[in-house]
Amino acid sequence: MTEELQEITLTVNGRRHVLAVQPRRLLVDVLRDDLGLPGTHIGCEHGVCGTCTVLLDDASVRACITLAVQADGRSVRTVEGLADGMRLHPLQEEFWDKQGLQCGYCTPGMLMRAVEILEQVPDPTPDQVREGIASNLCRCTGYQYIVEAVLAAAPRMRSENPWDPTVPTEAKA
Amino acid sequence: MTTTARPPAPPVRSHPENRKWVGKSIRRVEDPKFLRGRGGYIADLVRPGTLHAAVLRSPHAHARIVSIDTDAAAALDGVYAVVTGAQAAELTEPLPDFGPDPAKHTWRCLAVDKVRYVGEGVAVVVADDRYLAEDALALIDVDYDPLPPVVDPERALDAGAPLVHEALGSNLAYERTFDFGDVDADFAAADLVVRDRLRWHRSGGQPLETVGAIADFDPSTGQLTAHTNSLSFTSYLFMVANTLRIPANKLDIHQVPAGGSFGSKLFVTKPLVLAAMCSRLVGRPVVYLEDRVDNISNCDHHGSDRVYDVRLAVTRDGRIRGIDIDTVDDYGAYIQFGVGHHGNALAQVTGPYTIDSVRYRVRAALTNKNQQGAYRGFGSEVNNWMLEQMVDKAARELGMDPVQIRRRNFIRPDQFPYFIPTGNVYDSGNYDAVLDQALEIGEYDRWRAEQTQAREEGRYLGVGLIAAQERSVFSATEFWFWFDEPGAPVTSMPESVTLNVDATGGITATLYSCAFWGNSPETMVAQLVAEEFDCDPHDVSIIYHGSQGGLPATGPGGSRTTVMLAGAVEGASAKIKRKARRAASELMEVDPDDLEWFDGGYQVRGVPEQRKTLGDIAIALHLFKHSFPEDVESGLEESQVFDHPYTTMPSADRKDLGVFYPFMGHACHVPVVEVDIATGEVRILAYAAVHDCGTLVNPRSLAGHIVGGTAQGIGTALYEEFVYDDTGQLITSSFLDYSIPTAMEVPHLRIGHVETPSPYTPHGIKGGGEGGRMMAPAALNAAVNDALAPLGVRVTELPMTPDRLRAAIRAAGVVTGGR
Amino acid sequence: MKPPPFRYSSPTTVADAVALLAEHAADDARVLAGGQSLVPLMNFRLAQPGHVIDLRRVAGLDTIRLAGGELVIGAMVRQATAERSPEVALAAPLLAEALGHVAHPPIRNSGTVVGSIAHADPAAELPAVALAMDAELTAVGPGGERRITAADFFQGPFTTALGADEILTEVRFRSFPGGHAFVEFSRTHGNFAVVAVAVLVALADGRITRSAIAASGLGGTPLRLTAAEQAWEGSTAGSAAIDAAVDAGTAGLDPAGDLHAGSATRIDIARSCLREALERATERALDRR
16 A cells, blocks of 8 residues: 655654654654654553653653654654753753663653653652653663652752752762 | 582682772663663664564464465565575574474474464564565465464373474473482471472563564675674574574674563574574665564563472471472473573572472473573572472461571571582571561561451451572583483583773773673673772773674673673783783882782882872883883783683482582562452552672662562562463463553562672672562562461462452352452 | 554544545544554554544544533543543543543543543443443534434444444533542553443432442443442442442343453452442542532
């Protein structure tokens, strides 16, 4: 079957892209293959694991069960948009510090979900964070240090300059 | 106890004190790239122009392949090749197989004459992209002649059962009974024989990233360059070359980070062989990356699937004398690693206890299922569960407390090194100390009090307590001591490191196998290098060498990475320091014996202002070779191949298997659960885990492994199972049905560490990557049984699903009112 | 695991969408709203529509409004939007509570209320809510618009009364003054329900005057447990009434078992969920006085 290409406009991490895509292409594949953003990973391709989580108009979605055409005219945020040059986003910092990752494969999706959680609930309880990240599977960490990392990032995100703290090379253990 | 004459143990080491970096929870050096989404996983390395392969999976458990029509698929635009199993058998040899008598159950990258499980590959398509490749799969027409399936492992062994492999003549791939010690005498002397039948169903690692490989065959040189997220057993890659019919020195396999493994990426050769076969056929780079259904149904790494009939010989005062284990293990359709999973079990078959004798009968059944491979514990976790179940049952029958019976049987600290009846040694341990801490941080007494109150309210709280072993650093004898012939010398399973000090004193470490699996080989090596050279671990560069021209290496597995890399770093560092000391002595014109290493350089003993830093020495060695004697070469680079530090041969009669898994960690887990007896739901209220993995390198990393492994163990205990129905259909072929615990199913763990150093390893390190999962299934089963004790119910089957719990509760005649 | 090829349209009016559906009927055209059921099915190639009609650009389908005692939710209203909507909280707190059990927030950010009902998964939450609330679905086809009651809508697993040439444009929930409760048992958080129970109850002078009880996971469609309703209506609210409703509601059930729970266990779980839901709904009804 010939599929007519669809022209879509995606604003990804603030940059506008006009693309022609087959309607069946999944958002995750367009991000990875067409736009060269491999940070959004593929885990199950049926919407369960959350590895491919991105923010679509600031709301988390599974990019593996979202057609790229569905994102037409909307803004997408991916893990590549978190750090500011050399400076890591506070959530990235805290994930690093608390060892909220092991293999790193779920990490981009988990980070994007955490961004949404903190944007919606800036001062969450441990239970709110735990239930919040239950949308995303992690097979390595048992989640404990992810919860710690999100909780540690929350006050930094609420502060006047979340990006400020100079990074110690050594963890606080 | 056997009285076998044993080779001497390696010399006991003294471990340095006042460590700077070993023992610190530093940030992992690997992490920034992962946090930025620049991990460089296999899927990230696919370049434009690379073709994509997809595999057509069998929908049948057991069927003869009558014919395959690939014409329509091959005619689709964008399709480069369609290869059937029969064609693949012309292009490749069978896959590397460590099983017993592989010729009788030949394992290939695609099925040839018949399919033996749902999901087995029958053809592969190569196309411009994955979408097109899947379109083409739908156009392949396979004519199957269904055969009766073999699903139940015990029925598989019945006479007249359909045969998975006709050439084998039965479905029994392996059987042997071993006696260690005087089992009959111990049972004759027992006051009580505790018996049980236990069932552990199969689950698997299920990393969030599947297995894949990118292969690029260069016809002009005959060289195959491949990237894969399963680079391990590097020293055995010549077997892959053999499968591909290329010279071993024309195969170069490059490590890429794996998005999790948990064992399931151990020596996975099928995707690599498929991609390589296709690349050679079409003359283009080809990627084959499993999708989730491939990974669940065709990964060759399902976990153990065992039926146990066990007897335990105990005395009235709670002493365990002997254990008699009869197990049937459902290996699925092939048996790539032989019964090595039972070698893992035999490494610690008696747990932390002074059990004198062991009878171990193992039967490996072949069935129409995906085969077993590795899953965190490699079969030892099943043994832990079986043994702890039996110990709890003995305690119940004797009216003893679970703590009391364990303490009574613990090996005491002054008994190490301790040889268990199978011949394996436990290097060191302090089991009472671990138990004491677990009882404390697990608030055991408080929970017992809560339990009493809850029972009065009609609630079913249970406190689990298990004490079990976590073996580390295997010797491959466990893969062959099963057979009298062919014997082989002790296999050393080496690991290698090269350290290079550049002209500025910057250090680069090269690793030859240790793939990144989510463990942290780079951080660990960086910490160990920093410890040796007084630098910051984050300033150490780590690179990986491809397999071609690489030093001998093995890779992760069996919790060996940290110990083996520590040995290699130690050796290479000593060589660097030897050369540096000599160079420093030349530069300062002093006797080398007058120099001491201090804070990143050599200085004259007692004259600290007279010193040369490593950078001073390195620039001289790199640029000014002629300042040194004739035999000093330019540069500062040394390698160390570190071989297994303590392994010995099995006895000829196999009554003693020798030392094959000597660095023995230990743990005690104390979970508290509440069981809703009306629904069979199990809720975890609290969980404490104390581990002793010898000297800690990065405590936060180890704690992460404990929590993560425990989370997987929770899955094994309560949620995860690859379910094949009576017809051999796999009914859990996606994450919709294979339920992995989320953050809401995993409790906050309280973690404790005890450090009993190994006398035989650098710094006294033991492996600890698998421990969480080696404990949690046993611990949760114990907790559930404790909860249900007032009803007289014991659950003997994992996972403990609502169906299984409700069936057990119903069978006990308990009536619940839907509450 | 990638979707098969299909042609794609994104019309801007319901009329155009209906016309496209008719035009491509032979092509197994499917309507796409949030896609959280359809796209996974396409990834598994269990659904292979030749043409996909995306409602995302159709004006007017993304509104929630209160009209004459009814809560009207358009076909493109995301579950997360409904979950946070003050109108939903006010007029259909049962729906709001149930929405919290639908998969996970990232699914609810895309998935629609109407889409979940239209998908008619027998394990899903919202069909049971629609049934308990006597919801009406507005279907638009070539012949115009019609209303389908929830009781008529669900015909079997993934099978509904919607015509192949019709599109659901909205669902209408009638407000039920009283107590509500939605209780679900699932194997893991956010997983499909093994059993879910939706309860509405109204009290007068401590007596149960009216109730609506529906469950998912106990048959090929959501079930209205009318026997349970009859068993406790008229009785004084309390444990005796609840016992009677639980017994009546689960008597004669013979749900098909599956991987997650066999038939007997499913009834055990149904009893537990039903009891908890009846208790909670009763408490809430009492609190409202």
